[in-house]
Amino acid sequence: MKKLIRSFGYAFKGLAYATTSQLNFRIHLFATALALLLGYLLHIAAGEWQWIMLCITIVLVTEIFNTMIETLVDLVSPDYNEKAGRVKDMAAGAVVIAAAFALITGIIIFLPKLLLLFNHAA
Numbered sequence: 001m002k003k004l005i006r007s008f009g010y011a012f013k014g015l016a017y018a019t020t021s022q023l024n025f026r027i028h029l030f031a032t033a034l035a036l037l038l039g040y041l042l043h044i045a046a047g048e049w050q051w052i053m054l055c056i057t058i059v060l061v062t063e064i065f066n067t068m069i070e071t072l073v074d075l076v077s078p079d080y081n082e083k084a085g086r087v088k089d090m091a092a093g094a095v096v097i098a099a100a101f102a103l104i105t106g107i108i109i110f111l112p113k114l115l116l117l118f119n120h121a122a
């Protein structure tokens with residue numbers, strides 16, 4: 001049991017490092033809070049919550065993998081190396097794909113509800 005608690009401690013230490021060291025991770029956390037707030041205020045359906053939770057998970061996990069890869073590349077290749085640069089570029093590309101998926105999903109779910117709300121208010 002003690003070992004399990006210690007493992008969670010290390011995991012939270014990793015998450016805290018990602019949050020404090022990476023501006024992009026903090027931006028994704030802000031987007032997460034915004035999506036959760038919008039979902040709550042617009043009363044989205046259970047199926048829509050599942051898509052939002054999937055987007056949040058994919059984006060945050062991809063960003064953490066990107067940070068991991070950057071850290072590892074800096075460790076094994078502190079000097080300029082074309083392959084090291086390519087690895088970092090691909091890791092960043094993965095984040096862009098995840099973020100685009102999340103943005104499109106957010107537009108599909110939230111935009112019609114927001115338009116309806118504004119039309120009613122007008």
Ligand SMILES: Nc1ncnc2c1ncn2[C@@H]1O[C@H](COP(=O)(O)OP(=O)(O)OP(=O)(O)O)[C@@H](O)[C@H]1O
Nearest residue numbers: 022070077078079080081082084085086088089092
């Ligand atoms: N060792 C290296 N060799 C060659 N190119 C590199 C190397 N390190 C970084 N680069 C290039 O510079 C880009 C930015 O690298 P960097 O490590 O600064 O990433 P970053 O996304 O700016 O990181 P951070 O989020 O920590 O600011 C990489 O995507 C890569 O193209």
